[in-house]
Amino acid sequence: MKVKDVAREAGVAVGTVSRVLNDHPAVTRELRERVEKAMAHLGYEVDVTAQSMRAGRSRLVACAIRDFDIPRFALFIKEAEAVLREAGYTLLLASTTNRPDVEIALLRAFRRRRVDGVMMTLSDEQHLDVREALSEALMPVLLIDRDRIEALDRVTADHREGARLATSHLLDLGHRRIAMLVGDLNAFPSRSRLEGFRAAHAAAGIAPDPRLLRDDVLSSEDAYRATASLMSLAERPTALFVAAMDMLGGCLRALRTMGVAVGDGISVVAGSDSDLAELHTPPITAIAWDLAAMGRHAATMLLERMRGDEIERGRGLTVPTQLIIRGSSRPFAS
């Protein structure tokens, strides 16, 4: 079955069939319907690979994130996928394992596959080779929770404000030795959280103890070790802000092993909400934001950019964060 046969059946030129297959905007609705009817009649199935060869596009959108095992992030992917599917795109998902060389290899692979658009996180936005790969990407790239590459669109959460609220809450309760666990300070979320933590301290006229900050907490095991080491200090913290996403489990496991009671022994605030935070005894105070909305916005903004709408470069959209106060954060009792 060939394009020629479809053209004959529809009574149009071969070029018209091609234009219909490539979604050319100049095709009238009447012509499109006539060609589609002929295709249906002949049982002509569009070969997407052949078609994307001609049109230079694949109807694929790639999403590359550090890791798939961040449960909360599934909400982002689910919503983004729904928006993209509605628009006729299939989502390609890949893990960067938070390594620049993998990010670069993926960008090249996406380009070779003629992916129409990419949404991704970056391990280090300042990395020169990653920057170069991005500039050679030849397709729209939207950054997820990253903010340093001004030419690219981005969707972020207001982690700075979330961390500021959490820290102020603990300071208001009388805590002065607040420990903080964060992830990679090269990346926007952890950097913003640290800014918020410091801003709250500055507003209260209090200098945080640098020995109570643990960064590069990227796994449940990291959180376990960081919590255990903090609780082994001669001068223990009285509150623990587990600001990295999804690290609460490791922290609670360490506190349990060391026999420290959440609430009475130490106040705890989680950097992201979860069933665990909500249903723990006592329930854990947590920062929340709408990851589903982030996914929706990311997909919508990327689609606009892919259509080549006349919009300024480097648009940023930020979803708000809020603090859900529960029983794990209590007044400091000296």
Place this chain on the structure above:
Amino acid sequence: MKVKDVAREAGVAVGTVSRVLNDHPAVTRELRERVEKAMAHLGYEVDVTAQSMRAGRSRLVACAIRDFDIPRFALFIKEAEAVLREAGYTLLLASTTNRPDVEIALLRAFRRRRVDGVMMTLSDEQHLDVREALSEALMPVLLIDRDRIEALDRVTADHREGARLATSHLLDLGHRRIAMLVGDLNAFPSRSRLEGFRAAHAAAGIAPDPRLLRDDVLSSEDAYRATASLMSLAERPTALFVAAMDMLGGCLRALRTMGVAVGDGISVVAGSDSDLAELHTPPITAIAWDLAAMGRHAATMLLERMRGDEIERGRGLTVPTQLIIRGSSRPFAS
């Protein structure tokens, strides 16, 4: 830059370059290296789309599952992706939303995209249109936790044994009114769990009360409602087996709302392990199995099938389940 130029640079025939590009097995290592060197020298970048047109393959493997927001399932995807990437494949991820029409549409889309292999769940293995779409798929399909299509390879967990262990444990503790929450009984996991539940009762010579079975529990909200309705019965259950995956949160939320204490008021066993189960007070007895191993096996078996190795059709691999006994399951006190 054309294949012709590469052939000239390498001093080989154009057909040899083609064979190298298509990973033809008959190419000697020496020839492959000579061609690759010439390609590198000329800065020839392989156009995967053009290449897959010629070779009829895309170096894509698709994974289609019900939903992305099953946190535990991320372990499966992560391991499968690692194995596939190692073998030079990119993972395409799609959500079926557990609907046969979406499953059929996805199978067609994968075929059009010349996907090399598919691993997927199915909402209903008996669905005739889905069966037809599978038989027309023209690419290897491996089933994830499904067992009824004998011609297809499959990787399953031994849910029957897990449920049997959990139910026997509760019966041994003296419980006679054990409620069970399961998902879709058309699908292998829930069907197997119900079999295990019944087998344990039969072995103890006890007939389960059919009013204590709630199926089609597919979301946290479903689990909340099912638990609330069970606890509103005149003759309440004394134990709750939340056999559906990742439904523990909804169940615990309902018990808390109704003021029923886990352990003292009702014994609880979770169908899958989680941070929530482990760190709850009291910790929740749970069934565990190795989802990472399932992902690894699935990818490895699919790659073998894609290579066309001489292996029998419809191989099945089952990973074992175990019961982790914790404080939420206690002797029945009449």
